[in-house]
Amino acid sequence: MDVQALLLTLRLAAITTVILLAIALPLAWWMARTPSRLRPAVEALSSLPLLLPPTVLGFYLLVMLGPNTAVGRALGAIFGHTLSFTFAGLVIGSVLYSFPFAVQPLTAGFRSLDRAVLDDAALLGASPLRTFFSVTLPLARPALTASAVLAFMHTVGEFGVVLMIGGNIPGVTRTISIALYDHVQEFDYAQANHTALLLMVFAFAGLLVLYLRRSSSLARNGGGLA
């Protein structure tokens, strides 16, 4: 078992999930509530990674983070080097690649909230911010959990984007799925099997946690959120 690759993957997934939740929470709330005509375009854009081949996303990121673009040069000036083939570059790629997995459950959860609950909070003197933190978020907790678990697990399993943007540098960009690919390339099927099995068990455990929480939430509230 490649412990170094496993730890690097878990670190990448944890950082990606935290960043994604910070972006997805306000964006999902906006998409669930806004009457803006821009919403379909924003929704389509945020869902793009679902249909886009990971290699396409990885390729454009590689180009964008390189020294030949303004974004790449700006990031280079901030970090002192280009972000291609670095852990920070991997984080940016992972955030983009797992974006819909964080945003969509939250948007669905916010949309299913009963408007009357939010109205009642306002009538009891709660500001929009207090309503969000003391009513909206607690009621959307199942959706928040789904968002975090899916974003984390999806990042753990990513391959195409990582390979394109990060390459295969042990301890820096070599994630567990790249390690699995290496094992197969080396005809080390026993190691490949261990790694693949671990990823499968991990994905199943994550989904099991998600569905168990959803069942208990439905039993508690008699219905509820995605």
Added chain:
Amino acid sequence: MPETLLALRLRHHFGDRSQPAADMDLHFSLMQPWSVLFGPSGAGKSTVLRALAGLLKPQAARIIFRGTCWTDTAAGIFVPPHRRGIGYVGQRSVLFPHLSVLENVRFGVRNAQDGMQRSREALELLHAGHLAMRRPQELSGGETQRVLLARALAPAPKLLLLDEPFTGLEMPLQAALLQSLRAWLAEHPTPVLSVTHDVSEVFALDAEVIVMQAGRVTVQGEAREVLAAQREQMLQLLRG
């Protein structure tokens, strides 16, 4: 001459402009401590209450409560619901499902020093003290209504809006709730505007009546005067 508690002028159109029935154009002033908006379903009673509460932004409106402007579309004034200090129990009101009964009632008085005491008092007044630790999902319809009313009363609102809060409840429970509410109002004089389409409820309340029909106010006055015909009709029905 009693003081004008509330002055409202409202014009609003719902949805498609080709539907004249969805037009609202009305004005009235409240001077009595308890007034009732009476009219058939679809007359626009709940819309008036929602506009008063700030849950609906009318296309044209001016709402003044005790000298304070809550809405003036011409002047671009709109006080949001959380700054109006209104107690509201509507047909769609719900308890927060993630909070206990006591936490629900405390929600509106969380920052008050005596918030806990006021919450418990409101629950006791509505004979719901024993429900304090229950979850909303464990309550019957009648118990839920009592807690909703306690939650609206605990912050001592400036104005109480009740949108058919007793509909669907059995008569003895309606009477008990009304008695509790009157007891609270005796201690905390608060103007009330309630909505109903039930003639017997209007007479039980002994309040000033504003009759609404298809988005307009048709008449305003004492119940025994403005609803005499409806009362006679109801009595005839009861006599068989």
